[in-house]
Amino acid sequence: xxxxxxxxxxxxxxxxxxxxxxxxxxxxxxxxxxxxxxxxxxxxxxxxxxxxxxxxxxxxxxxxxxxxxxxxxxxxxxxxxxxxxxxxxxxxxxxxxxxxxxxxxxxxxxxxxxxxxxxxxxxxxxxxxxxxxxxxxxxxxxxxxxxxxxxxxxxxxxxxxxxxxxxx
Amino acid sequence: xxxxxxxxxxxxxxxxxxxxxxxxxxxxxxxxxxxxxxxxxxxxxxxxxxxxxxxxxxxxxxxxxxxxxxxxxxxxxxxxxxxxxxxxxxxxxxxxxxxxxxxxxxxxxxxxxxxxxxxxxxxxxxxxxxxxxxxxxxxxxxxxxxxxxxxxxxxxxxxxxxxxxxxxxxxxxxxxxxxxxxxxxxxxxxxxxxxxxxxxxxxxxxxxxxxxxxxxxxxxxxxxxxxxxxxxxxxxxxxxxxxxxxxxxxxxxxxxxxxxxxxxxxxxxxxxxxxxxxxxxxxxxxxxxxxxxxx
Numbered sequence: 001x002x003x004x005x006x007x008x009x010x011x012x013x014x015x016x017x018x019x020x021x022x023x024x025x026x027x028x029x030x031x032x033x034x035x036x037x038x039x040x041x042x043x044x045x046x047x048x049x050x051x052x053x054x055x056x057x058x059x060x061x062x063x064x065x066x067x068x069x070x071x072x073x074x075x076x077x078x079x080x081x082x083x084x085x086x087x088x089x090x091x092x093x094x095x096x097x098x099x100x101x102x103x104x105x106x107x108x109x110x111x112x113x114x115x116x117x118x119x120x121x122x123x124x125x126x127x128x129x130x131x132x133x134x135x136x137x138x139x140x141x142x143x144x145x146x147x148x149x150x151x152x153x154x155x156x157x158x159x160x161x162x163x164x165x166x167x168x
Numbered sequence: 169x170x171x172x173x174x175x176x177x178x179x180x181x182x183x184x185x186x187x188x189x190x191x192x193x194x195x196x197x198x199x200x201x202x203x204x205x206x207x208x209x210x211x212x213x214x215x216x217x218x219x220x221x222x223x224x225x226x227x228x229x230x231x232x233x234x235x236x237x238x239x240x241x242x243x244x245x246x247x248x249x250x251x252x253x254x255x256x257x258x259x260x261x262x263x264x265x266x267x268x269x270x271x272x273x274x275x276x277x278x279x280x281x282x283x284x285x286x287x288x289x290x291x292x293x294x295x296x297x298x299x300x301x302x303x304x305x306x307x308x309x310x311x312x313x314x315x316x317x318x319x320x321x322x323x324x325x326x327x328x329x330x331x332x333x334x335x336x337x338x339x340x341x342x343x344x345x346x347x348x349x350x351x352x353x354x355x356x357x358x359x360x361x362x363x364x365x366x367x368x369x370x371x372x373x374x375x376x377x378x379x380x381x382x383x384x385x386x387x388x389x390x391x392x393x394x395x396x397x398x399x400x401x402x403x404x405x406x407x408x409x410x411x412x413x414x415x416x417x418x419x420x421x422x423x424x425x426x427x428x429x430x431x432x433x434x435x436x437x438x439x440x441x442x443x444x445x446x447x448x449x450x451x452x453x454x455x456x457x458x459x460x461x462x463x
Contacts, residue, residue, distance in 0.1 A: 002255060002258065002293065003255055003293055004255040004256070008196060011192065011195075011196065011199075012192045012196075015190075015192035015195060016189075016192065019189070019190050019192070019195075020186075020189045020190065023190060024182045024186065027182055027186075028178065028182060033185070033186070033187050037187070037190055040190060041190065041194050041195050041198070042198070044192070044195035044199070045194075045195045045196075045197075045198035045199040045201075045202060046199075046202065047195075047199070048195055048196060048198070048199025048200070048202070048203075049199045049202035049203050051199075102177060102178075102181045103181060117178070118178070121171065121174045121175045121178050122175065122178045122179065122182070124175065
């Protein structure tokens with residue numbers, strides 16, 4: 001097997017195993033599936049190009065970092081979000097035929113807070129892992145997480161009972 | 169409620185309208201382009217060096233300043249050189265060569281790729297980028313095709329018409345002709361008789377000794393040599409075991425035109441190999457226990 005065949009087989013296996021999860025993380029950050037797909041594919045192309053320089057134990061963390069950076073860079077280049085004016089102060093509460101608008105409320109969060117929420121609660125990473133991935137301090141991860149949860153509680157009162165007071 | 173409950177909420181949120189799983193092909197294609205671009209930037213010095221030696225030049229037409237030198241490289245070959253990726257070469261060479269050979273030999277069969285250094289030593293894959301010669305071979309001892317790309321100044325220089333004329337006069341060649349393409353490649357086509365030597369190489373059987381040659385070891389070979397620059401050459405050849413000492417009876421399957429088409433393929437190129445670390449002008453593989461030096 002040539003080196004290129006080996007690389008493509010390993011990359012394909014990695015992609016099959018992890019790209020769907022990475023795309024979900026991207027979706028939580030950019031809130032659009034098409035954009036999440038594009039940014040994930042871009043990130044994976046970068047990973048392919050750097051494949052020989054990556055090691056198996058840290059490859060997923062590296063891939064996740066590229067995906068999140070692609071998302072945050074993309075959002076930085078766009079106009080600021082204006083969702084704040086469109087989301088009511090109180091979310092719909094009450095009957096079960098009005099589902100919780102978690103997606104719109106996530107849109108109230110700044111991109112980096114959404115990324116932190118995605119990494120901590122969707123990808124189940126620890127404070128330390130998120131800090132290393134985003135290249136920020138542990139304390140920043142904790143404070144940003146707390147602010148994000150505060151926003152979620154404020155706008156989705158029915159979630160108060162479901163959102164932990166203290167992040168892990 | 170716990171951390172896990174929020175996790176569950178988020179997972180339900182992303183799952184409820186998640187599209188089908190993404191496919192890797194797009195990333196692989198884009199990733200390959202990134203690698204090619206990176207290599208183009210990294211080998212910018214090599215392309216510049218070719219330009220300095222005059223190997224990258226405007227297309228030649230007949231009547232260039234030094235007949236037979238073929239001192240330029242055509243733009244299509246130069247473009248292929250800029251996108252060169254040695255890891256692609258086995259498949260690329262097979263794709264391009266097979267497409268032509270299978271017109272006349274539909275059951276061409278498997279191929280062998282080899283990369284050689286300046287001493288004709290077979291190189292492992294990790295040294296392919298330093299090779300002086302890349303080749304693909306099809307068939308076996310009875311009937312064989314060979315296509316190679318190499319850098320060899322001594323084989324590229326000289327007057328090709330004189331090369332043919334002298335070869336025919338002294339009996340080396342049974343046939344020989346020179347053509348030039350519109351892109352400036354010099355195409356030398358020859359027919360000769362060969363017999364095997366020890367070590368797998370072949371020796372030319374002079375025309376004057378053909379009648380006395382042992383038929384069971386005799387072969388005839390059509391070979392097309394394409395000179396693409398001062399050093400870049402491709403060879404495309406077909407060798408058949410002789411059943412008669414008359415070369416007209418040789419059962420060649422592939423025409424000179426097809427061999428020339430392979431040899432002039434602009435994508436069959438390779439960059440100039442690096443200098444040797446041992447003072448030699450071209451890189452050679454020094455294995456443990458061996459010492460090769462030009463100093």
